[in-house]
Amino acid sequence: MIGIIRYGAGNIFSLTATLDRLGIAYGMVYTEDDLEQYDRYIIPGVGHAGAAMQKLEHTGLVPQIKALNKPTLGICVGMQLLTAHSEEGDAEMLDIFPVKTLHFPQAESFKVPHTGWNQVFAEKDNPLFANIPVGSHFYFVHSYFIEYDEAYTLASTNYINKFSASIWHNNFYGVQFHPEKSGTHGETLLKNFSTI
């Protein structure tokens, strides 16, 4: 069963509605004791990454999250929390991935936030992207991105530059797009995560 880590960053109605629709069981994690009841975790998040990190620190769960050895998926800002640093609020993050969250540079005819459906290219063989064709569209809304890194990038997307649409290291995963809003491919990804 998936434990959704609650720390006050954003609404999770769409995420839980999608899990309900897919018949994937989940519960909420507020405390260290709650963590033990689940065999995998989702870290959701929308909004300001620096503010989100502050809220996460207020839960007191940061050491436990860093020490997790069960599958853990960060979504959008929840993924950016896993990186070392974010330019949004110039904030130190969890540093589970030694990569940076950066602001999109200004570029002619590229609008920010990066809003809409863009193609995601899995670059490694991993069950998270099982049954999802390479180049499928997923739904993005973000102004900050995680830099591309051969060691940690699981899937990439091109917008202004090539960035990490998904990262993977041991039991930790992150996706920049919103699988709960990404049609059937997004649903497949969440199903994949529930059995990873």
Add this chain to the structure above:
Amino acid sequence: MLAKRIIPCLDVKDGRTVKGVNFVDLRDAGDPVELAWNYSQQGADELVFLDITATVERRKTMVELVKAVARQINIPFTIGGGINEIADADALLNAGADKISINSAAVRNPALIDELANAFGVQFVIVAVDTRVMDGKNIVHLNGGRLPTEKQTLNWILEAESRGAGEILLTSMDHDGTKAGFDNGLLKQVNSAVNIPVIASGGAGSVQHFVDVFQQTNVDAALAASVFHYGEILIPDLKRELRTNNIEVREV
């Protein structure tokens, strides 16, 4: 590549769609959730619900609608209509809305854009602008195009962007309902002037009109209502034609 988005718009009153719907085998053509689900299956990239409920219960009605949609639909959606304050937006966000659209409330109180963007992030705030040409100038209108304001359209859009609009939904009231094509001149001007996504609205009558608006203006999305509701344009056919014209669209 980032795909161009196709957005059906549904008008809803008291929890029911109000414009006639005459396509596919809907069990209940007045049920916005069933209609929305159908559009998502056809390949719509996003949905907009405009709620025109005018009762004191309106916020509750909108929240119920948003929850019902969020439970069933796996694509993003926007809700607009009568959002006047932070509390309205907060209730809709928590019910699962991805974005809200504000129109006359923003014209009357531009600071509402700043407040909403600060509270929920720019990605949550669409500013809808209804425009009509008067004496050769595009002027912002309220009340479905009946009430002119003193604001020039491009100036207002630039102000909305600087205040924190995350997206602009621009409807030409001169083109709306004509089925003669989008206002590509204005859309091109606006799209080149802002650095946020622009949704074109008003005038869609044929597949070629969608090809034209994307090729001539490079807007991010195109919205239409009746051509989709009456089945005059089917979204899979539309996307096939856009792809044939080398316009990037999402495959379902």
